Amino acid sequence: MPEAKVQQPEEDEQIVSQALAGSQNAFRKLYDHYQKRIYRLVGSMVNSPEDAGDIVQEVFIRAFASLDSFKGASSFYTWLYRIALNATTDFRRKQARRFQSVPEQPLSEIGRGAMQAAAPGEEGPEGQLYRKELAAMVRKVLGTLGKEHREVMVLREINGLSYAEIAEVTGVTIGTVMSRLHYARKKVAETLKRWKVLD
Numbered sequence: 001m002p003e004a005k006v007q008q009p010e011e012d013e014q015i016v017s018q019a020l021a022g023s024q025n026a027f028r029k030l031y032d033h034y035q036k037r038i039y040r041l042v043g044s045m046v047n048s049p050e051d052a053g054d055i056v057q058e059v060f061i062r063a064f065a066s067l068d069s070f071k072g073a074s075s076f077y078t079w080l081y082r083i084a085l086n087a088t089t090d091f092r093r094k095q096a097r098r099f100q101s102v103p104e105q106p107l108s109e110i111g112r113g114a115m116q117a118a119a120p121g122e123e124g125p126e127g128q129l130y131r132k133e134l135a136a137m138v139r140k141v142l143g144t145l146g147k148e149h150r151e152v153m154v155l156r157e158i159n160g161l162s163y164a165e166i167a168e169v170t171g172v173t174i175g176t177v178m179s180r181l182h183y184a185r186k187k188v189a190e191t192l193k194r195w196k197v198l199d
Contacts, residue, residue: 012076149184
């Protein structure tokens with residue numbers, strides 16, 4: 001999967017500095033740039049688009065409130081991803097929800113786009129419905145993984161982060177990231193075969 005294209009850290013740092021100086025426009029730029037990526041991340045880990053939207057709002061509220069704690073030791077978007085992962089974990093804990101287990105009648109085909117949760121308003125009604133069904137299937141598959149394996153799978157396959165970026169976000173070594181991804185991909189493939197989605 002091609003690496004996700006993001007702003008250079010220097011550009012983020014400049015905008016963050018402007019936001020810290022009180023520029024609402026600067027924070028809006030950060031929101032506009034990262035909102036869809038954070039939505040895809042969160043949307044892949046919760047069952048409802050409405051819940052995902054609420055969590056995304058919470059992520060940016062937290063980011064705004066703690067912006068002065070961003071020291072530039074990591075890139076802004078990995079710092080933001082950590083906030084998003086924490087906010088999603090908090091939401092799921094509060095709601096005491098678990099991912100749905102094996103579906104009674106899984107989709108018969110996934111297609112190449114199955115590993116991307118749809119962001120709102122990007123295509124026509126039929127395309128949105130199809131992607132919504134795919135996103136639901138992906139959530140069910142990811143729900144069979146433990147938290148650590150699900151996180152690396154989401155960060156790599158849905159958000160397109162490099163191994164080094166995932167290591168930075170999750171606070172583990174690149175070797176651990178690779179090991180978790182290997183295990184997660186193997187388990188996903190086994191699950192899809194068991195559900196008769198893959199031959």
